[in-house]
Amino acid sequence: MTLTATTPAAAGGRDADEALLVCEDGYVLRGRAYGARGETLGEIVFSTGMTGYQETLTDPSYHRQIVVMTAPHVGNTGVNDEDPESGRIWVAGYVVRDPARRASSWRSARELDDELAAQGVVGICDVDTRALTRHLRDRGVMRAGIFSGDSLPELPGSHGEAELLQRVRSAPQMVGADLAREVTTEQPYVVAPAGEFEDRPPLARVAAIDLGIKAMTPQRLAERGVEVHVLPSTSTISDVLAVQPDGVFFSNGPGDPEASVHEVELLRAVLDRKIPYFGICFGNQILGRALGLGTYKLTFGHRGINQPVMDVETGKVEITSHNHGFAVDAPIGEEFLAPHDGGRYGRVVVSHVGLNDQVVEGLRCLDIPAFSVQYHPEAAAGPHDAAYLFDRFVALITDRTSH
Template sequence: EAGAMRGGIFSGDALPAGATDPGGPSRACIDICLEAVRSEPPMTGRALAAEVTTPSGYVVEPSGPAEGGEPAAVLAAIDLGIKSRTPWQLAERGVRVHVLPQSTTLSEILALRPDGVLFSNGPGDPGTAEAEIELLRGVLDARIPFFGICLGNQLLGRALGYGTYKLAYGHRGVNQPVLDRATGKVEITAHNHGFAVDAPVDAPSVAPFDNGRYGRVEVSHLGLNDGVVEGLRALDLPAFSVQYHPEAAAGPHDAEHLFDRFIRLMREHRQSQDREDKN
């Protein structure tokens, strides 16, 4: 009833001052370690993406059969704590991925003329990410295709005007069943999140932000263990997100098709831009 408990693993240099005891862990050592755990601030209210983002941007070029060829799409991926497998998954599908720091501005993104923008997974409370949310709203206003993963899903929810909340028990592990409501298919997915989006699940709703500026939104995926929102899809914008990890490695591969779905969105955007340029 009290929710998840905090714990600590201590060894070597991670031991708190005064906790070493050559004869084994004494009561005093245990008390010092317990105090270190109890004094750690809760995750609620913490902004941590800036601590784990890349210090500077880098490019992951298309690989495999697409190596050396014209990229299928150009992507700006905002690193909020990105897993290395995410850009690899896209590069293997022919995408040129610009991995960018958390502090990247909208003008810097637009200068790349990307076919899409991705917000990655990452740590922290999405309620603290005001700069990232404003950046995402700029992407939505520009009608650039968007894909959010984990924290990126929560930030899409907040950018659209929905709330987020701390789960009593976070979702962890590689065997979480999720319902794709469009297909009725249950996918086994990898999770590592302690926050979730608070959005209506019974039917599509008008995104609350700015009197419905971003149109209608539906909850696309639901966690079958507890009914938590596991995905969002904008019905009037090229934007979607999932709360879990389609790039899971090691882990289930049921959700890898989401990368293909995003690439289709990006290609459609590029074709539309090409037609506008010709006119």
């Protein structure tokens, strides 16, 4: 079945700015090229954030994903050099409804359209993103492609679209994808204590495994007096121990946690040594698998900065930032023994739950010093609802080092 939506901007035949969005189930949208011209393939997902498009674009967790913005107006504040979460744009493609004609912000250094083009990111605009989002909510995220310029087919109409559909269906799926090593840092680096701790000895040293880390994450630890050693995802337990860490952190990142065999084994080596552990997003899923729990793919995932999550112990509700398509499968509301190796990691509880769909949003180990959350506490969604998690990690470290 082919569902085609035509926008006024694309009516009347093909022109140099024409672009097509083709989903693997045959859903097609016609619009206008935005950013670079060409072809891009990936898993198409939607983000519900009303602001923060620059942080979204530069989040490594979006590697190999085409991102649909549900906010209708994008690009209003342009692009600056202070807000990126990494050194480049990571999204595979970008879909917006109404791009800004001109950026309007005293912080803006460039237009978003120009930045996308400069970094080779193929996008499409002037499409009905509300209809597309409803389609993805009904059918689930799937593979898709954006085509413009020379990548458009020679044949018109349905014959040309069939050719593009075959390209989309030949793209790799996200299930089974091991992507952390494609986004991780090539070399270790250190983030020194900052702010009031800048000229003092570090309160603690943390080894942070970069699975697709955002720049703000080590900064949040540095603001608390922690010296953060960011290490590649391919690091071994010997590499971690060489840092002499007081704690270990696993970051967010892209891909299927079931495919991350190396990272799971590395974390088990950390847990065996009872080094305090904190993981976020992908790091939560890796903890789940290290404990012997399963993970599964969500129908359309959680992506945005307005996700309500409840702390099970306190009943407090946090407004949180999310970007994940997989979740941990664990019993909610009861203690359970971690299944791995006859329960060698002891008792575990689900610490946080998503209120929209009851998805597991956090784990806490009761017999070893380890906990994690599925969301991004470094982001200012609440704006500071989840900041306590960094304090909890520092307290977990200092409590153990003081004894």
